Amino acid sequence: MLSLRTIRRLCAAADAVALAAIAAGLSRPKFKSHFVASSGSSAPPPSDPAPTDQAGSEPDQDQRPVFSEPALVRLKKERDPEELFRIFQANAQNRLVVENRFAFEDTVARLAGARRGDLIEQLLDQQMALPQGRREGFATRIITLYGKAGMPAHARRAFDEMPGRRTVLSFNATLRVLCRSRDLSSVQSFLVSARSNLGIRLDEISYNTLIKGLCEAGSLESAYSLMADMEREKLKPDVVTYTTLMAAAYKRGRREVGDGLWNLMVLRGCLPNAAAFNARIQHLVSRNRAWQARGLMKKMTAVGVRPDQLTFNLVIKGLCRAGEMEMAKRTFLAMRDAGCEPSMKIYQTMVHYLCLAEQFELAFRLCRDSMSRGWFPSVASVRSLLGGLSSISKEDCAEEIVRLVRARASPCAAGEPEALQSAASPDGKR
Known part of the structure; x- marks a missing residue:
C-alpha cells in the first residue's frame, strides 16, 4: 500500500505534467493543420509558403481584428441625422442604449434640431412596437419626447395607441404636452375623451398642469375656477397651485389678486x-x-x-x-x-451696472472671474469695460480681458476681438 508521502509526490508530478501541456497549447500558433484527416480521404500536401520580403514581417493589415465602437460612443460622435437614426434603429433592442435616458433624449433632440420629424416618428413608433413599449413608464417617456420635439399630435396618438394599461401617469404626461402647445381645443377634447372612455380621475398634478396651461394662454379666470374645482373634488391646492396663479396675476399687473392669493395660501397653512x-x-x-x-x-x-x-x-x-x-x-x-x-446672469448684471456706475476696477475683477469660469458677458458690456479701463489708465487690465476673449470661446462675432482691441488701446478712449 502506498504511503501518504508517495501519493503526494505522484499528485505533484501529475500537476506539473498538466501545466506543461497547457503552456505548450497556449504557445502553439493558432492555424489550421494541413494534415487534418477527413473521412476516407486526406488533404493535399501544403504548398510552399509565399516568400516574404523580410523575415518576421507583420501579418497583412486586413487580417487584424477590427473592433467596433460601442453604440453609445457612436451616437455621441455622429453628426449626420440619417446615420444617427440608423445607429439608433440598429440598437432598438439594446438595453444599454434604449434604457439610457440621456442617449435617448439627446438623439431625439438632435433630430428635432435638424427638423427631421419623420425620423423621430419612425424611431419612437418602432420603440412603442417593441416589448418595452408595453410598460407605461416607457410609453410615458415616448410621449414626453414627442412633446420636447414639438409634436403634440403624435404624443396624443401615442397615448391613444398605447398597448398597455393607461393610468393618470401617462395621462398627465400627454396633458402636459398638449398644454404646452397652447391649443385649448385639443386639451378640452383630450380631457373629455380620457375621462369618459378610460375613467381617469384627475389628481393634483393634472389640475396644476391645466392651471399652468390656462395661465400661459391668458385665461386667468378659467384657471381660478379650476382651483375651486379642485376643492370640490376633495383635492387640496398646494404651493405649486398658488405660485402659478400668483405669478400669472403679477405678470398681468393684477397686484390685488396676487397679494390675495399669497394671503390665502398662508392662511390655509400652505407654506x-x-x-x-x-x-x-x-x-x-x-x-x-x-x-x-x-x-x-x-x-x-x-x-x-x-x-x-x-x-x-x-x-x-x-x-x-x-x-x-x-x-x-x-x-x-x-x-x-x-x-x-x-450664476452667469448675476455676473452679467453686476458687470453691466458697475460699468454704468464707473466702478471699472471691481467690474474688471468680476468680469475676469466670470470669464475664467467660461461665462462671457455681452459684447456691449465688455466694450464698455474696456473703454472705462482705458480711461483710468488701466491698459494692462484691458489687455488681460482682450487675451481672455481671444483665448477662449465667447459669443463674439468674427472680427470682434480686433474691435475690442481697438477699444482697449489708448486711442480708443471714450
Whole structure:
C-alpha cells in the first residue's frame, strides 16, 4: 500500500505534467493543420509558403481584428441625422442604449434640431412596437419626447395607441404636452375623451398642469375656477397651485389678486417655497421696490426657505436699477455665505451696472472671474469695460480681458476681438 508521502509526490508530478501541456497549447500558433484527416480521404500536401520580403514581417493589415465602437460612443460622435437614426434603429433592442435616458433624449433632440420629424416618428413608433413599449413608464417617456420635439399630435396618438394599461401617469404626461402647445381645443377634447372612455380621475398634478396651461394662454379666470374645482373634488391646492396663479396675476399687473392669493395660501397653512417668494420678489422689483424685495429675501431665511440664484439675481438687479450699488455689492458678496454660487446672469448684471456706475476696477475683477469660469458677458458690456479701463489708465487690465476673449470661446462675432482691441488701446478712449 502506498504511503501518504508517495501519493503526494505522484499528485505533484501529475500537476506539473498538466501545466506543461497547457503552456505548450497556449504557445502553439493558432492555424489550421494541413494534415487534418477527413473521412476516407486526406488533404493535399501544403504548398510552399509565399516568400516574404523580410523575415518576421507583420501579418497583412486586413487580417487584424477590427473592433467596433460601442453604440453609445457612436451616437455621441455622429453628426449626420440619417446615420444617427440608423445607429439608433440598429440598437432598438439594446438595453444599454434604449434604457439610457440621456442617449435617448439627446438623439431625439438632435433630430428635432435638424427638423427631421419623420425620423423621430419612425424611431419612437418602432420603440412603442417593441416589448418595452408595453410598460407605461416607457410609453410615458415616448410621449414626453414627442412633446420636447414639438409634436403634440403624435404624443396624443401615442397615448391613444398605447398597448398597455393607461393610468393618470401617462395621462398627465400627454396633458402636459398638449398644454404646452397652447391649443385649448385639443386639451378640452383630450380631457373629455380620457375621462369618459378610460375613467381617469384627475389628481393634483393634472389640475396644476391645466392651471399652468390656462395661465400661459391668458385665461386667468378659467384657471381660478379650476382651483375651486379642485376643492370640490376633495383635492387640496398646494404651493405649486398658488405660485402659478400668483405669478400669472403679477405678470398681468393684477397686484390685488396676487397679494390675495399669497394671503390665502398662508392662511390655509400652505407654506411658500423659493418659487413662491421669487414670484413676489419679481413683482416688487418690477415696481421699483428693491428695498422691499430685499426685505422679503431676508424673511425667506427667517422662515427657513433658502434663497436661490434667481432670488439673488432679482434682488441685485433691483438694487442696481435703483442706484443702490453699495447694497448690491454687499448682497453679491453675501451669496457665498448663504451657500449660493453666483450664476452667469448675476455676473452679467453686476458687470453691466458697475460699468454704468464707473466702478471699472471691481467690474474688471468680476468680469475676469466670470470669464475664467467660461461665462462671457455681452459684447456691449465688455466694450464698455474696456473703454472705462482705458480711461483710468488701466491698459494692462484691458489687455488681460482682450487675451481672455481671444483665448477662449465667447459669443463674439468674427472680427470682434480686433474691435475690442481697438477699444482697449489708448486711442480708443471714450
